[in-house]
Every structure is written in C-alpha cells, then in structure tokens.
Amino acid sequence: MTLPELGETPGFREEARAWLEEALRGEFAAARxxxxPGREHEGHELRLAWERHLxxxxxxxLGWPERYGGRTASLEDQVAFHEEYARADAPARVGHIGEGLIGPTILEFGTDEQKARFLPxxxxxxxxxxQGYSEPEAGSDLAGVQTKARLEDGQWVVTGQKVWTSLAHVADWCFVLCRTEPGxxxxxxxxxxxxxxxxxxVTVRPIVQLTGTSEFNEVFFDGARTAAGNVLGAPGDGWRVAMATLGYERGASTLGQQIxxxxxxxxxxxxxxxxGAADDPVLRDRLVQSWLELEIMRLNALRMVRPDPGPEVSIAKxxxxxxxxxxxxxxxxxxxxxxxxxxxxxxQRLYLFSRxxxxxxxxxxxxxxxxxxxxLGLPR
Known part of the structure; x- marks a missing residue:
C-alpha cells in the first residue's frame, strides 16, 4: 500500500496511477x-488526441472549479498527478499553455462570459x-511592445509582429499584449x-532552431480582428494582467514542466x-547535484504557489x-x-535546445x- 504524502487526498495517487497505466495501452501506447523541449513536433496528432482523452x-x-471541468483539486493532489504522469512516461502535454497560463489568468480576470466561452x-x-508577448524590439523589455490595436465597428483590429511564439503554428488562439492607447x-x-x-x-512563420525543429515562430498581425469583448481585464490595464500570467508561468505551471x-x-x-561515465567521481557528483537541485526546484515551486503570485516567482524561472x-x-x-x-x-537535442x-x-x-x-528591495 502506498501512503499518501502530507496533504494528498487518500487514494488519489493510486487512482491516477491506475488510470494512466490503463490509458497508455492500446491506442495511446505509442504516445509514451x-x-x-526541442521535440514538440513528435506525434502531434496523437498527443492532441491524448489531450482530449485526458x-x-x-x-x-485539476485545480479549476468543477463548473469549468476541473476537480477543485488541492495543490498536493495536483503534484501527485504530475509525478504519476512522469512515472508513467506519458507524452508531453500539447495544452499546457492553455491550462497553465491563460486558463488561470481568465479565472482571475475574466468575466463570467469569458470564463464560460474559453475555459471548457x-x-x-x-x-x-x-502567447503573444515578445517582439523583435521588445523581448526581455516587455514594456516596449509596439503591436497596436484599435476599436473599429465593435472589433479590435490588431497590427504588429510577435516573435519566439511557442506553438503558434498549431494554436487556435493567442493572448496578445498590445498597445491600445495611441501615444x-x-x-x-x-x-x-x-x-x-x-x-x-494572421501569418505564422516557423523559426528553425539548432535542433532542426520549429517550436518557435514569428507571428504577423496585419489587420487581424477579434471581438470587442475579447479583452481580458480593462482596456489599458494589460500590463497588470500580463504580469499575472507570468506569475502563473513561473509558479505552479513549473510543477507540470518538471515532468x-x-x-x-x-x-x-x-x-x-x-x-561508464557514472564511474567518474566528478561526473557522478554532477549527477547527484542535478538530482538534488531538481528536488529543490519542486519544493520551491510548492512554496511559491499562491492565488496572487508576486515578483518572487522570478526565482523559479x-x-x-x-x-x-x-x-x-x-x-x-x-x-x-x-x-x-x-x-x-x-x-544532444537537450543540450542544443537548453541553450x-x-x-x-x-x-x-x-x-x-x-x-x-x-x-529584495535593493536600489535600481
């Protein structure tokens, strides 16, 4: 019998393990x-079918309210599922940007109509x-974005360019940080x-990476349109909403990333x-150190997760x-x-992509x- 870790719902881990073991047979056996990272091209259609099966x-x-399809699961139960998912060698998720980034942001800032439309x-x-954040002249300095949008006949009309947009070539929607107040x-x-x-x-151009694959893309908006109601938070308040998304990206979602x-x-x-590299004492020490640091990463992610993530989540990233x-x-x-x-x-792909x-x-x-x-409150 496996005893639950502190805070886990008794039996939840066993339920997850049994379901994954059964589900990753037959149709989805090849998805294991x-x-x-660097392998997002692998088995996309099969992994998409797996996402829908999940x-x-x-x-x-799992942590979402039940009315939006979640289980209102505790953080401990969510971690248990992520760990069992990794143990089962289940495929990398294709819906992680939706579940881990925009979903929690909609839960925090969205209207009832937006939640009902986008979360299910x-x-x-x-x-x-x-994620439509970075631009050719606004990468790390996100406040320098120049993509523009204006209201016209009940729609936002978007013009500009985004870059390094992960999975844009397969995405149905993009959350775009843009400038809506001229000047x-x-x-x-x-x-x-x-x-x-x-x-x-909307034009998507893949960027070929060192790995030879194209997870990243350039995205060009040339008069693309979206409904006037598809603004999350108030118009002009995009910076606050965008920072909240980064908090989710660098906080709870790293628990899934650690799979x-x-x-x-x-x-x-x-x-x-x-x-035979494990017989080299220097390399063996590096392997142990890497394992220890991954355990610390998990504990830090658990420590930092909260409903209103603050700037300290940059530590996680x-x-x-x-x-x-x-x-x-x-x-x-x-x-x-x-x-x-x-x-x-x-x-080799891990080495090249992780650069x-x-x-x-x-x-x-x-x-x-x-x-x-x-x-830390240090001076600029």
Whole structure:
C-alpha cells in the first residue's frame, strides 16, 4: 500500500496511477515519451488526441472549479498527478499553455462570459493557445511592445509582429499584449487581447532552431480582428494582467514542466551508467547535484504557489532555466565523444535546445534585476 504524502487526498495517487497505466495501452501506447523541449513536433496528432482523452476523463485542469471541468483539486493532489504522469512516461502535454497560463489568468480576470466561452474548450483539449508577448524590439523589455490595436465597428483590429511564439503554428488562439492607447509609452496604454489565430490577417512563420525543429515562430498581425469583448481585464490595464500570467508561468505551471525534466535526468543517468561515465567521481557528483537541485526546484515551486503570485516567482524561472542548461551540458559530458557525432539523439537535442532556456520567457539578467529590486528591495 502506498501512503499518501502530507496533504494528498487518500487514494488519489493510486487512482491516477491506475488510470494512466490503463490509458497508455492500446491506442495511446505509442504516445509514451513523445514530445518535450526541442521535440514538440513528435506525434502531434496523437498527443492532441491524448489531450482530449485526458480532458474527457477529468485529468486536465485539476485545480479549476468543477463548473469549468476541473476537480477543485488541492495543490498536493495536483503534484501527485504530475509525478504519476512522469512515472508513467506519458507524452508531453500539447495544452499546457492553455491550462497553465491563460486558463488561470481568465479565472482571475475574466468575466463570467469569458470564463464560460474559453475555459471548457481548454479543459476538453479542443482549443490550443499561444502567447503573444515578445517582439523583435521588445523581448526581455516587455514594456516596449509596439503591436497596436484599435476599436473599429465593435472589433479590435490588431497590427504588429510577435516573435519566439511557442506553438503558434498549431494554436487556435493567442493572448496578445498590445498597445491600445495611441501615444502611450512603457507600461501604460497596454491591453491584453484574446485573438483567434485561424483568420485572414494572421501569418505564422516557423523559426528553425539548432535542433532542426520549429517550436518557435514569428507571428504577423496585419489587420487581424477579434471581438470587442475579447479583452481580458480593462482596456489599458494589460500590463497588470500580463504580469499575472507570468506569475502563473513561473509558479505552479513549473510543477507540470518538471515532468519532462525528471524524464530527461533519468535518461542522462541511464546513459552515464551505460557509457561508464557514472564511474567518474566528478561526473557522478554532477549527477547527484542535478538530482538534488531538481528536488529543490519542486519544493520551491510548492512554496511559491499562491492565488496572487508576486515578483518572487522570478526565482523559479531563473532557477529552472539555469538548471536545465546545466543538465544539457551534463548530457553531453556523459556521452563522451559519441555525443559529438552521428544523427541528433535525445541528449544532444537537450543540450542544443537548453541553450535558449536562459533567454526566452524572460532572460536570466532580467530575472536577477526583478529579484533584486522587487523582492529584495535593493536600489535600481
């Protein structure tokens, strides 16, 4: 008998484990292990079907209210499910941006109509989302966005460019931070719009990465339209809403992200045993250190999760991105010379993709500034 960890609902972990074991047979047996950073191209249609199967059976959006398809599950139960999901080698989720970022933001800022319209399709895996933040001249300095929107005949008309937009090529909707007050600067005059991707005026161009895949994209809005009611929060209050989304991205959602991290670390350790690298005391010490830091990452994520995430969640982003980059370097080290030749394997792909981790979603330099100024109260 498995005893529940402190705070878990008795029997919940066992229920999740049994369901996953049964579900990942037959039709979804081939989905095991698919996807992840630098591998988002793998089995997309099968993983999309899996997402809908999860939703149909009540295993997505566990912490959401029941009226929107969730279970109002405790944080401890959510963590238990993530851990069992990783243990089952289930595929990387295709709906994580909807469930982990925009969903909680809609729950916090959305009207009843917006919640009823957008939350159920996310929970059911029927609509996928992407994040329209970064621009060619406004990456880490998000307050410099220049994408514009104006109201015209009851619709927002959006014009501008976004870049490094993960999964835009498969997304149905994009939450777009744009400037809606002419002449406004910096944090003022921004609005947070919900924009359909499959319409005239939206062009997506994949960006080929070092891994040879194209998870990231450029997105061009040339008169794209969305209903006047598809603004989250008040017009002009987009900065506050956008920062809340980043709080969710860097807080609770990292618990789901760690599914892939644990799987990757396990593969690095397995490879180290196979190649003999685990017998090297220096590399063995690095492997142990990596495991310990991943455990700390989990505990920090649990400690920081709360309904109103503050600037301290930048610690989570800084921590996981630096850790993942080091894991990529360790993945190359345990392979030895064989890691430098042949077709791209999973560990080589991990090394190449993780080079970007300390840049996207807020660079490490910016995160350190936020931690220093807004959390520790140090001077600018």
């Amino acid at each position: 292990g698919l996807g992840g 939703g149909k059976n009540g295993w997505t959006c 399709p996310i929970q059911r895996g029927e609509e996928l989302w992407c 406004s600067q910096r944090h003022r005059g921004l609005s947070y719009l919900l924009v359909p991707m499959r319409q005239p005026g 892939g991290f644990r799987r990757e670390l396990a593969k690095v350790i397995e490879t180290a045993k196979t190649t 800084l921590y996981w991105s630096e850790w993942h980059r080091r894991l990529g370097e360790l993945a190359q080290a345990v392979q030895g010379k064989s890691g430098l030749v042949g077709e791209l394997n999973d560990l 970007a981790d300390t840049i996207y979603a807020g660079s490490s330099e910016i995160q350190r500034n936020i931690i220093a100024e807004r959390t």
